[in-house]
Amino acid sequence: MTEIAIIGFGTVGSGIAEVIDENQAEIRRELPEGIHVKYILDIRDFPGSPYADRVVHDIDVILNDPEISVICETMGGKEPAFTFSKRALEKGISVCTSNKELVDALGGTLAVIAREHNCSYLFEASVGGGIPILRPLRSSFAQEFITSVIGILNGTTNYILTKMETEDLDFEEALRQAQDNGYAERNPEADIEGYDPCRKIAILASLVTGMNVKYQQVPCEGISKIDKKDLQYARAIGRAVKLLGVCRHDRATNQILVRTAPYMVPKGHPLYSVEDVFNAIMVHGNMVGDLMFYGSGAGKLPTASAVVSDVVECIQNAGKNIDIGLRNQPAVMGDAMAEKVSFFVRVPAEQADKAKTYFGSEIQPVSIGVESEFAFTTPEITEGDFAARIKEFDGAKSIRLL
Amino acid sequence: MTEIAIIGFGTVGSGIAEVIDENQAEIRRELPEGIHVKYILDIRDFPGSPYADRVVHDIDVILNDPEISVICETMGGKEPAFTFSKRALEKGISVCTSNKELVDALGGTLAVIAREHNCSYLFEASVGGGIPILRPLRSSFAQEFITSVIGILNGTTNYILTKMETEDLDFEEALRQAQDNGYAERNPEADIEGYDPCRKIAILASLVTGMNVKYQQVPCEGISKIDKKDLQYARAIGRAVKLLGVCRHDRATNQILVRTAPYMVPKGHPLYSVEDVFNAIMVHGNMVGDLMFYGSGAGKLPTASAVVSDVVECIQNAGKNIDIGLRNQPAVMGDAMAEKVSFFVRVPAEQADKAKTYFGSEIQPVSIGVESEFAFTTPEITEGDFAARIKEFDGAKSIRLL
Numbered sequence: 022m023t024e025i026a027i028i029g030f031g032t033v034g035s036g037i038a039e040v041i042d043e044n045q046a047e048i049r050r051e052l053p054e055g056i057h058v059k060y061i062l063d064i065r066d067f068p069g070s071p072y073a074d075r076v077v078h079d080i081d082v083i084l085n086d087p088e089i090s091v092i093c094e095t096m097g098g099k100e101p102a103f104t105f106s107k108r109a110l111e112k113g114i115s116v117c118t119s120n121k122e123l124v125d126a127l128g129g130t131l132a133v134i135a136r137e138h139n140c141s142y143l144f145e146a147s148v149g150g151g152i153p154i155l156r157p158l159r160s161s162f163a164q165e166f167i168t169s170v171i172g173i174l175n176g177t178t179n180y181i182l183t184k185m186e187t188e189d190l191d192f193e194e195a196l197r198q199a200q201d202n203g204y205a206e207r208n209p210e211a212d213i214e215g216y217d218p219c220r221k222i223a224i225l226a227s228l229v230t231g232m233n234v235k236y237q238q239v240p241c242e243g244i245s246k247i248d249k250k251d252l253q254y255a256r257a258i259g260r261a262v263k264l265l266g267v268c269r270h271d272r273a274t275n276q277i278l279v280r281t282a283p284y285m286v287p288k289g290h291p292l293y294s295v296e297d298v299f300n301a302i303m304v305h306g307n308m309v310g311d312l313m314f315y316g317s318g319a320g321k322l323p324t325a326s327a328v329v330s331d332v333v334e335c336i337q338n339a340g341k342n343i344d345i346g347l348r349n350q351p352a353v354m355g356d357a358m359a360e361k362v363s364f365f366v367r368v369p370a371e372q373a374d375k376a377k378t379y380f381g382s383e384i385q386p387v388s389i390g391v392e393s394e395f396a397f398t399t400p401e402i403t404e405g406d407f408a409a410r411i412k413e414f415d416g417a418k419s420i421r422l423l
Numbered sequence: 424m425t426e427i428a429i430i431g432f433g434t435v436g437s438g439i440a441e442v443i444d445e446n447q448a449e450i451r452r453e454l455p456e457g458i459h460v461k462y463i464l465d466i467r468d469f470p471g472s473p474y475a476d477r478v479v480h481d482i483d484v485i486l487n488d489p490e491i492s493v494i495c496e497t498m499g500g501k502e503p504a505f506t507f508s509k510r511a512l513e514k515g516i517s518v519c520t521s522n523k524e525l526v527d528a529l530g531g532t533l534a535v536i537a538r539e540h541n542c543s544y545l546f547e548a549s550v551g552g553g554i555p556i557l558r559p560l561r562s563s564f565a566q567e568f569i570t571s572v573i574g575i576l577n578g579t580t581n582y583i584l585t586k587m588e589t590e591d592l593d594f595e596e597a598l599r600q601a602q603d604n605g606y607a608e609r610n611p612e613a614d615i616e617g618y619d620p621c622r623k624i625a626i627l628a629s630l631v632t633g634m635n636v637k638y639q640q641v642p643c644e645g646i647s648k649i650d651k652k653d654l655q656y657a658r659a660i661g662r663a664v665k666l667l668g669v670c671r672h673d674r675a676t677n678q679i680l681v682r683t684a685p686y687m688v689p690k691g692h693p694l695y696s697v698e699d700v701f702n703a704i705m706v707h708g709n710m711v712g713d714l715m716f717y718g719s720g721a722g723k724l725p726t727a728s729a730v731v732s733d734v735v736e737c738i739q740n741a742g743k744n745i746d747i748g749l750r751n752q753p754a755v756m757g758d759a760m761a762e763k764v765s766f767f768v769r770v771p772a773e774q775a776d777k778a779k780t781y782f783g784s785e786i787q788p789v790s791i792g793v794e795s796e797f798a799f800t801t802p803e804i805t806e807g808d809f810a811a812r813i814k815e816f817d818g819a820k821s822i823r824l825l
Binding site (some may be wrong): 052160166296306313315326330 | 442443445446449450452453454475542547553555558559562563564565566567568633660691692695696697698701703708709710712713715716717718719722724725727728729731732734735736748
């Protein structure tokens with residue numbers, strides 16, 4: 022048996038134990054000796070749990086046991102997760118994690134430490150939950166230049182937008198339902214303001230480019246200002262509103278543009294029909310074209326399954342570093358203000374003529390029968406130009422078109 | 424430079440040369456020494472082509488060159504592709520292919536030869552074109568029991584069905600358009616009768632179970648009998664008709680059920696909105712739940728890209744066998760007649776009462792205003808029961824519901 026430890030026995034951590042127990046026979050097809058959870062580190066005890074006898078409260082018990090080859094870090098947050106992960110890697114113990122906050126902040130640092138100590142730092146579960154996305158990106162696309170990655174990366178907000186769409190609810194009402202159903206937290210800020218998907222697109226951007234993209238470098242808007250009229254307008258032009266993480270990589274300049282924001286996605290686009298708590302990530306390669314990976318973006322067992330897939334790979338590569346391509350160099354960010362985008366815009370009705378003056382006669386009016394406002398879509402315009410013009414309008418509201 | 428050869432310089436073969444030339448810089452991120460196409464085997468010459476000087480007509484030139492580490496087999500068909508592949512593998516030269524006919528017929532045999540000679544036989548491009556599906560199945564799911572794989576595996580027939588749906592065409596008309604647009608061959612039998620997707624679901628079933636499933640073991644129906652009324656009926660019950668490959672694997676018995684047939688797929692199902700020439704493969708794991716992989720199922724560069732991804736993996740694992748899990752043992756096929764399915768059925772109007780007698784009062788009538796026939800959906804019923812009852816009806820027609 023290969024001995025492993027789980028540090029942080031919350032939802033994902035306990036899911037890992039469950040996946041390993043329940044699917045031990047499957048794991049043994051690949052690893053005939055099997056995997057055994059020797060320790061669980063948590064500040065709590067779990068009396069009555071079948072794992073109670075494996076609970077320890079001191080990380081040194083784990084780090085000083087030479088039998089441990091892999092640690093699953095499912096504590097969340099930066100500390101003590103960073104220190105524990107660093108110390109493990111320095112001892113040659115691989116670390117597999119679902120902790121996107123730590124991966125975004127210090128993943129590059131930990132990847133370098135892993136390389137120096139012939140072990141691995143893997144984090145498939147940190148993006149897209151159970152969806153295999155990071156491993157395909159590094160193992161199936163050596164021959165591709167990835168020009169864009171566009172994803173629905175947060176199940177909570179996609180659930181809220183789906184509810185708003187299908188039941189014609191306003192944001193607050195849909196949020197309440199999401200909370201009642203356990204899909205949104207009591208403090209939903211990280212989801213609805215886009216911080217969670219922003220971290221995930223930063224991780225994807227880092228892996229695609231090999232450079233470190235921090236979420237603080239990524240312009241981020243959430244969905245808390247979306248109202249049901251926005252969805253009605255979207256429907257009127259054959260689109261749906263989705264919160265997207267978008268990364269575009271220019272082959273000539275090596276510059277990247279990254280953004281998290283709500284977009285109106287056209288019918289026929291594969292992301293258009295991704296509903297409820299599902300996630301989907303669209304990848305465009307210069308040779309392979311469009312690909313999409315779809316699945317459960319969160320949830321105990323899907324996320325735990327992704328962590329265990331990393332554990333298996335670490336064990337198969339014991340004593341070696343699995344190079345995830347993170348080089349811990351700062352990313353070359355393009356000028357976000359120079360990006361060209363079309364916008365959907367709502368302004369008060371009396372500013373209709375002004376809108377035509379500012380945005381040109383090619384704007385396309387959109388009507389859902391609300392007389393108090395004038396809504397339209399613009400041709401492609403740079404972010405900078407748009408920002409300069411829209412600030413001349415009182416009470417204006419805009420959403421990008423994908 | 425790592426030297427490789429391409430045998431069969433048709434659409435995919437020439438695409439491989441193009442991917443390697445165009446994206447050499449990307450390939451060198453993973454393989455700093457790069458990849459070079461030293462030989463191209465074809466019966467033709469290619470005067471004027473930049474590759475003209477590399478063309479050879481004798482396989483022995485390639486097999487006797489100790490510099491060659493990988494061969495891309497893009498000849499298609501069983502022979503001489505099998506003999507050439509076998510001889511290469513016996514010399515320790517890895518073979519990467521898009522040749523689904525050969526993989527289905529003799530992939531298990533070649534996989535065993537590769538294992539015995541410390542090289543690899545990989546065929547990512549044989550299923551789903553550019554979609555990474557075989558590699559994720561073997562590298563991301565060691566911890567999963569895959570209970571089902573359901574895919575739209577043929578772009579031509581999906582294009583035809585999409586045309587029929589969006590332009591209200593009959594089958595023959597849509598087929599003609601597909602031929603005019605180069606999406607269907609002049610002899611379209613392999614696509615429209617389902618033989619092509621049948622081979623692909625057999626390959627997927629083999630990889631999921633580790634056992635050899637031959638396409639001859641897979642019940643196969645195509646779409647040539649689908650008419651536009653079927654699509655109208657499907658729409659009336661919120662469904663779309665898709666040609667699917669379906670594989671279900673039972674964990675308790677290890678038995679598998681595999682089938683290729685048109686199905687009515689409900690709105691909201693991720694496969695429902697897969698249109699035109701795109702392919703998508705849905706995988707259900709007992710821990711991870713539903714996942715879907717979507718992309719270009721055919722086409723020169725996407726397919727070539729998938730072959731090159733295999734080449735890169737072979738070079739990274741030079742001197743070793745990449746175990747794809749194929750054990751060359753016959754599959755344990757379940758009783759196809761015992762599978763439970765719901766059906767959509769059309770019978771002549773005068774047999775409406777008989778239908779209720781034979782299929783029970785729980786059948787749900789479906790109407791699109793065609794008075795000459797009675798259409799309905801059945802509750803779940805075994806394939807065997809259904810077959811026994813439907814043969815009592817003259818002029819009946821049925822499609823399975825997913």
